[in-house]
Amino acid sequence: MARKKSKVIPLLPLRGLLVFPTMVLHLDVGREKSIQALERAMVNDHLILLTSQKDVEVEDPELDDLYEMGTVARVKQLLKLPNGTFRVLVEGISRGKILKCLEDDTCYMVQVEQFVDDIEHDMELEALRRTMLEYFEQYIKLSKKLSADIYTSIMDIDEAGRMADIIASHLPLKLEEKQQLLEAVNVKERVHKMIEILHNEKEILNLEKRISQRVKQSMDRMQKEYYLREQMKAIQKELGEKEGKAGEVEALKEKIEQVGMPEHVKATALKELERYEKIPVSSAESSVIRNYLDWLIALPWTKQTEDIHDIHRAEKILNEEHYGLEKVKERVLEYLAVQQLTKSLKGPILCLVGPPGVGKTSLARSIAKSLNRNFVRISLGGVRDESEIRGHRRTYVGALPGRIIQGMKKAGTINPVFLLDEIDKMSSDFRGDPSAALLEVLDPEQNHSFSDHYIEEPYDLSKVMFIATANTLATIPGPLLDRMEVITIAGYTEVEKLHIAKEHLLPKQMREHGLQKGMLQVRDEALMQIIRYYTREAGVRNLERQLAAICRKAAKIIVSEGRKRVIVTEKNVSEFLGKPKYHYGQAEREDQIGVATGLAYTTAGGDTLAIEVSLAPGKGKLILTGQLGDVMKESAQAAFSYIRSRAKELNIDPEFHEKNDIHIHVPEGAVPKDGPSAGITIATALISALTGRPVSRHVGMTGEITLRGRVLPIGGVKEKTLSAHRAGLKKVILPKENEKDLEEIPDVVKKNLQFVLVSHLDEVLEHALVGEKR
Template sequence: MAKKKDIIVPLLPLRGLLVYPTMVLHLDVGREKSVQALEKAMVDDSLIYLTTQKDISIDEPAEDDLYQMGTLTKVKQMLKLPNGTIRVLVEGLKRAKITSFFDEQDHYVVSVKTFEDPETKDVEDQALMRTMLEYFEQYIKMSKKISAETYSSVSDIEQPGRMADIIASHLPLKLQEKQEILETIDVKDRITRVIEIIHNEKEVLNLEKKIGQRVKKSMERTQKEYYLREQMKAIQKELGDKEGKTGEVAELTDRIEKANMTEHVKNTALKELERYEKIPSSSAESSVIRNYIEWLISLPWTNATEDDLDIHKAERVLDEDHYGLEKVKERVLEYLAVQKMTNSLKGPILCLAGPPGVGKTSLARSIANSLNRNFVRVSLGGVRDESEIRGHRRTYVGAMPGRIIQGMKKAGTINPVFLLDEIDKMSSDFRGDPSAAMLEVLDPEQNHNFSDHYIEETYDLSKVMFVATANNLGTIPGPLRDRMEIITIAGYTELEKIHIAKDHLLAKQIKEHGLSKAQLQVRDDGIQKIVRYYTREAGVRSLERQLATICRKTARIIVSGEKKKVIITDKNVEEFLGKPIFRYGQAEIEDQVGVATGLAYTTVGGDTLQIEVSLSPGKGKLVLTGKLGDVMKESAQAAFSYVRSKTKELGIDQEFHEKHDIHIHVPEGAVPKDGPSAGITIATALVSALTGKAIRKEVGMTGEITLRGRVLPIGGVKEKTLSAHRAGLTKIILPKDNEKDIEDIPESVRDDLQFVLVGHLDEVLQHALNGGVQL
């Protein structure tokens, strides 16, 4: 057999494309040298050599940039397109390999050696063809990207090498793999390689199918939404769009960095943010996590105001805002002084206890102003759920932090003045005891790591200055009361009320009613009359309401044009407020038998209490009326037993309890009355009724009595004394052990009263009854 000669033909380099023998293909040719090569081929015998570039980015490839194995093809048709490129229809003829490379300046020419597949086929070729065709059929069924007509046309091919080439051209192979098949000259090896490739592709398709089925089963609606949102996020990122969750997460990350959190809390916030980013927005948990992150960001973790440690300025601020209340002011100034000395004192926990209207809440605000701290108020009246203080766990629907953490968010700093208003009005039920939860808040040894169920991270409350207010200390549980420093505000004297009205209340009401000081003036004697005859209270709320009434009526007078200026004196108060509501001085007009004036302590301050005793024929029945509590009933029984034991000494008929029924009555029966301080008052009224001796009208008394007549100490001396002063009494009988409490009474009140200290009921009777009692 003669040796074949090499063929010299023009070269056309291909980019990303490969042509097998017997393939017919359209090509678009645009490079200058490629166009010249085509024109050269058309001039000669229409033969051209096609080979593929190793790197498609090279515009003018050299010999080393081309694969040596390519295809000798025939140009079937050429067509020039309007854009200057040439569309060519070529048909692959034979495999060919470059033996020589020539650069003809305007195009490349190569000398190639051609290869032909053998015409005959043996049994092994037939077996390989069948296997390849079977694999190809299975692949078509699995892929569904190749039509059945393609399989039919392939199955009609009889030459093994050509079948392998055609099948390879329809497989989704990389260019290197296609080139490898082109370079495989031996037909058996070529078919074997194609079978291996089809087998691998089938494995890949099987795996894709399994993955697809698995994903389809597990992909519920939320996962589908998540997939779509991820796509949306990717699109937004490409567009530079900061809307949607991507922008939101970036914004939250920035806010977390700027929130001045502690390192531990910051890490927690970032972890929650990472969870939030992965959860679809439609998920209920997404909003829960978002709210939690917002709370962590909005809480003050390290932000603090700097205390103004100028004691003189603080004292001036407190004096300007409040008249009197020396104990509270003194305590605040002491705190400031120690803070200045140590600069590390924990916030004190004060409890301002007293009747309504004495300025407890406004005093707390003044404390904040004097310290230059933020002020926040939380009302605890009616709170009966422990989670109101400690917060709800995040697993509950509508969970939120407790009132303490809410207050800290509102304050914006970690060292505010925090007012716990009406702490005595908390109650408990099946949902827990909020007062027990307050123990941790108000314990200086524990509140540096306060735990809220919602926030979960420990929060430092040790720098907070807590101020609580209460009307009745008796309703506050002992352990909670033990954690607070109690400062009692008993109430105001008449003189103090006049000062408060002049310096604070009147100016406030004039401003609120749109008046000026030139349009309304209230003289001191007018204010005094309002205090005496139109109010009876420990605080100044009723006084403020009466002044508001005067301002309203003044506004009407001025607007109607009747007058341009109104002056209120004691002479014209009745024109504005009507007839007096109270009689100044509750003391009896004359001495009376069986009527004693007691002093009582209530949640609204001190008050006077009339106790009446009457005798009627009977068999010694003791009747108690006036809605008395158990303690007062026991005091009455003790007083009755004492009088029975002292009938001879008191000059009373020893059989009185068998001849008379005794009725003890406390007027204002609809008002509940209880307490241990009415013992001597009941006993004095009883002795007066049995002896017929009148009780002095100017005398008021308070004290508990034993069965042997001893007088025991009581509480609320200041409040009771103020009520006695308001009622016009001049002599006060107190237990001897309460002598220390007289110092707390304002000097202006002490000067108007005579205090009698007693240790036994005999001494009480000597001072209370006209003519005394001979014992």
């Protein structure tokens, strides 16, 4: 333990410096209060307290700005310098802690409690002293900043505390670390801290040494490699072998000969190689020619994969990876059959058009697999520069070939399946029209000699099978569309989605979420509920997300509750996915006057649409509400005009339009609606309201109406029919000219629906209106 005694002495603050007991060093003092403190110390017993400032930036420190623990020192010498500052020689005596500050205007006078180390003969302390000395010896051997003389000067010190202080004064420690050692009044605690610091410093020095050795080894290796290269050059020169660029040119020439370029392309490549040989390596053009030659060598000129003309194998692959999509599969199988017979059919250019998530891109990948061809995909979404397709001129800095040539290099063969994704999302600006550049790519009469600005030589694309994908045909320019065979993928029916979910999506998500077969079971009724109430889309992307959510919940239940199996049924779907997000139109519960059920086409498939008509005494105003588009408003006007012209035949008061205001409303007013196919539905609802005869709740209808009452064909028959089946309708009225579209409707739907084909509104009324006037 340290002995304590108290006395009053002046205080000298130190900036960025700390003095340990037994240390002797010079200080330069310039602050007025510090000079006064020194003079006061010289008058008394030459004792002064040296304490460090916590912040070196403070010019006139208060007591709170100083550490409480400092060093009581003796002023050995005081010398005034020419610049007005004082140089003082001090010797540390013991630790001193400030107890209180005494009032004094000239300097700080403080009452200090001194701590003097007891000289103890303790075996533990002696062991600690020896350990500390050994660590310090190892540190000096590793450090290049301390000489061995320092170790010699302290090795005979018997007092462990004093030895720790002297070692600390020689180490490059931060002020905070030194202050901690100074505040360690207990000798054993101080020595422990010193040993810990020496251990850390030693580890740092070892690490620095290892880093330095690695750098040196790296430098040595580089020098060795340089000497070996120089020797190799000298040996090659003696043997007469070509060295440097000459050897590189020889290797390039060999590759050009082997890659199988057409003769005119080979001639160009050899000419460029000759130029490359003559141009100095330091020239900027040298790297341009080298890059050009690398591209010519990397492109496939003759290499191709052998097509597998096995229709049954291709059909099996397409059916395994995609459910439905019969038209596309049939077109691919036709292509295979024709190629098997002719052996030389040019690659077709298919354009798969449909909403997002219906499997256009994955279908192209499956086609490549079924043909045993390499697959390459480029995305054209947002492309607005013609150079993206045709490449840049080689004169430009950083010039590259266009995406077509880049894709061919990536494919590695001359007959890949090449997917042009999002072809409808290209645009044009002052840099050119990329869709016009694609005309040459997609024209079977021209693409055998496609010209890229960078390659500059004709490249044969005639064996490539191009497949484009688009969400809509509206934004594809006519000439480009004319070069492609359009196959529309309208979307999946509920039955198809059910099969896709069972056979593809659910097993895939279970694998991705670590669920073994049997751990999760989703019943068909639950899947159908998810399809109807938790998704609204033509494709299956959101359906896959919902199934992924179920897999996550199931995984949590299995892990946290220890269950071996989770079953999702129609009743507990909401526990996994929350409340239903969507609803769909359903048949009315009873026959209504002035309400007819129409069939509508949406991007997410089909839906039913209730059209309501209300009569009120008035002056003949026709009010249309429900956020209707211009075409749908015109359909309502046409229906209204037809009824006025046929009022007597329909048993309607000829002056009904002068006595009543007619309000036509289509519910879900926030959703925009447009199109001519609601014509017969509006007319039927109007006639029902005016005659008082109800419309059958089991009938849904769609068709355009003319002023003569003719019913014209419409689109989206498959989707509209599916929505009628889902809503529980029993009879669907369609235009007679849409009879050809009935082939696309699934058999399961045909069994449960009666189709009525009409050509005039009178036929519609026969099937739609029931009962007598109420």
